[in-house]
Amino acid sequence: MEEIKKSKSKVIVxxxxxxxxxxxxxxxxxxxxxxxxxxxxKNYCSSCHTMQPVTNSYKMDVHGGAGKHGIEVKCVYCHLxxxxxxxxxxxxxxxxxxxxxxxYFKDTSKIDWQAMREHRESFTYDSACLNxxxxxxxxxxxxxxxxxxxxxxFSKTTDKTCVGCHQNVGxxxxxxxxxxx
Amino acid sequence: xxxxxxxxxxxxxVMLFAANVGDLSSVKTLKIDRDMTKMGxxxxxxxxxxxxxxxxxxxxxxxGHVGISCIDCHQVxxxxxxxxxxxxxxxxTDVYISLxxxxxxxxxxxxxxxxxxxxxxxxxAGLQVHAKDGMQKLMNHFExxxxxxxxxxxxxxxxxxxxxxxxxxxxxxxxxxxxWPQAGIGTIYPDGSVGNCASCHxxxxxxxxxxxxxxxxxxxxxxxxxxxxxxxxxxxxxxxxNAEGNEWxxxxxxxxxxxxxxxxxxxxxxxxxxxxxxxxxHNVSRRLKWNLWAPKSNLxxxxxxxxxxxxxxxxxxxxGNPVAGHPDGSVAARAEMEKVCSSxxxxxxxxxxFEMADKHVILYNxxxxxxxxxxxxxxxxxxxxxxxxxxxEFHKVYYHLWHHQGRRMRQGALMNGPDYAHxxxxxxxxxxxxxxxxxxxxxxxxGKID
Numbered sequence: 104m105e106e107i108k109k110s111k112s113k114v115i116v117x118x119x120x121x122x123x124x125x126x127x128x129x130x131x132x133x134x135x136x137x138x139x140x141x142x143x144x145k146n147y148c149s150s151c152h153t154m155q156p157v158t159n160s161y162k163m164d165v166h167g168g169a170g171k172h173g174i175e176v177k178c179v180y181c182h183l184x185x186x187x188x189x190x191x192x193x194x195x196x197x198x199x200x201x202x203x204x205x206x207y208f209k210d211t212s213k214i215d216w217q218a219m220r221e222h223r224e225s226f227t228y229d230s231a232c233l234n235x236x237x238x239x240x241x242x243x244x245x246x247x248x249x250x251x252x253x254x255x256x257f258s259k260t261t262d263k264t265c266v267g268c269h270q271n272v273g274x275x276x277x278x279x280x281x282x283x284x
Numbered sequence: 285x286x287x288x289x290x291x292x293x294x295x296x297x298v299m300l301f302a303a304n305v306g307d308l309s310s311v312k313t314l315k316i317d318r319d320m321t322k323m324g325x326x327x328x329x330x331x332x333x334x335x336x337x338x339x340x341x342x343x344x345x346x347x348g349h350v351g352i353s354c355i356d357c358h359q360v361x362x363x364x365x366x367x368x369x370x371x372x373x374x375x376x377t378d379v380y381i382s383l384x385x386x387x388x389x390x391x392x393x394x395x396x397x398x399x400x401x402x403x404x405x406x407x408x409a410g411l412q413v414h415a416k417d418g419m420q421k422l423m424n425h426f427e428x429x430x431x432x433x434x435x436x437x438x439x440x441x442x443x444x445x446x447x448x449x450x451x452x453x454x455x456x457x458x459x460x461x462x463x464w465p466q467a468g469i470g471t472i473y474p475d476g477s478v479g480n481c482a483s484c485h486x487x488x489x490x491x492x493x494x495x496x497x498x499x500x501x502x503x504x505x506x507x508x509x510x511x512x513x514x515x516x517x518x519x520x521x522x523x524x525x526n527a528e529g530n531e532w533x534x535x536x537x538x539x540x541x542x543x544x545x546x547x548x549x550x551x552x553x554x555x556x557x558x559x560x561x562x563x564x565x566h567n568v569s570r571r572l573k574w575n576l577w578a579p580k581s582n583l584x585x586x587x588x589x590x591x592x593x594x595x596x597x598x599x600x601x602x603x604g605n606p607v608a609g610h611p612d613g614s615v616a617a618r619a620e621m622e623k624v625c626s627s628x629x630x631x632x633x634x635x636x637x638f639e640m641a642d643k644h645v646i647l648y649n650x651x652x653x654x655x656x657x658x659x660x661x662x663x664x665x666x667x668x669x670x671x672x673x674x675x676x677e678f679h680k681v682y683y684h685l686w687h688h689q690g691r692r693m694r695q696g697a698l699m700n701g702p703d704y705a706h707x708x709x710x711x712x713x714x715x716x717x718x719x720x721x722x723x724x725x726x727x728x729x730x731g732k733i734d
Contacts (some may be wrong), residue, residue, distance in 0.1 A: 223597075250352060252393050261395035268392045271361065278363030 408604030410448030410470030584609025
């Protein structure tokens, strides 16, 4: 009798642990995927007062839904790297924590937005642009302007990034929205 | 019969002439129907009537061939500091244009050219004028005579046409008379970019052939202080160019312009072109061993020029890097220049030439500049140089020694212009140093400036 009990518990305990683990894992992954999704679009990002000017200029842009087809490219599509899930998530956590810290513990009125634009390479990612604009690489003489302007980029003879040339892509007339210093 | 023959000959020569200069009358009715945007086409068609010269240049350009039209370069975003709707064709639309086209626009398609340019001595040409108080004082006080009615004329008509200046905008976002038009190679624009591609590839044809001819360089590199065009003409290279250069081929693709297209080098061949295994470069300082413009010639071991970098990162005017050159230093620079020479000359010819030219630079440094500078410093320490240096005989001779004849002596030697290495160069210097010694000894003896 004792032995049967023992052998039962030998099976039941690990099995229930696995089941509990699976449920917990599902809850956590479901929860974090909701969390990741929830913190990815303009509604979440613009909930900070500081983000208003960039959100407003974004809404006027083709990338922000103002195009012919109303397609809206979420903030994180451009502002997080899209090369790997690990890179995506670690950058998300890092920048998220930085933004939270800055919002609550720093004087955001002192941010020099015009100067920050000069560092746009550090908070946008070519992998993000190329995630959607895949056809640029294969453009031919049927789209001459795309071919000539991007040839040096794809042949890697320049270190220019996407936003090095397309300065306020995603934010139409950004300079008019940001506070002047 | 004779009359008819003469008449037909006259008519055909008129037609030939018209075909050669570009037929402006046909531009006036230009109708474009090609893969350009509606706005792009309307710019070309309207400007063919309003400014036929510009459109004529464009239609002969490679930009015209590949469908890069007015608006592709002149359109700016509404939030650009240079945005205007001054042209009636765009007034009231959501298209904003700028009369100024900056290197930021050119680098969209030509990024390496702009980067190399900005790392060269050409990049600092405008920035350094602002960083050097002496130059500001010369332009405004000594030459401009502090005349309030003519403010900026010395600068606008002279200096900045080569060096470049900060372009300032009026209330309507259009450039002011004091700062534009200019062809200065180091122009500094309201959008923060530096340089002027049109200095060598003039608007609106942007011809590679034009930039490869010595005329592109000689609107600045001439005259008493750096007669590079004259030195070139005095050299055997210039001799051949002047005899037969009009028959050469100038429009080969970049990196593919090689001996055979030409029989002697032009400025561009040695300083920029891809020749043999060498890669083409827009860094004109890259193949230079010495800085021959400086009071004392130093080896160019300072890496790339940094004036544009400082301007972009810190927003400051700087004198740049006087010993800028090849990123790997002066030995690598000379090796590259020797590669250029070896396309036509034997190794011995090249080595022997540079050995003696280098010695002429050292002769200048050791036997003329250094003794002159020593005397100048001693006099200055004793208060024996006049407050206004341009009234001081010693200062004037000293200035001419390094800035005029000294540069001619060195540049004449390294570009094989014997008349400049000698008669306009070292001959003048041996006179100058005697003159300086005489003034120095007199002042030291009497203790005053006569």
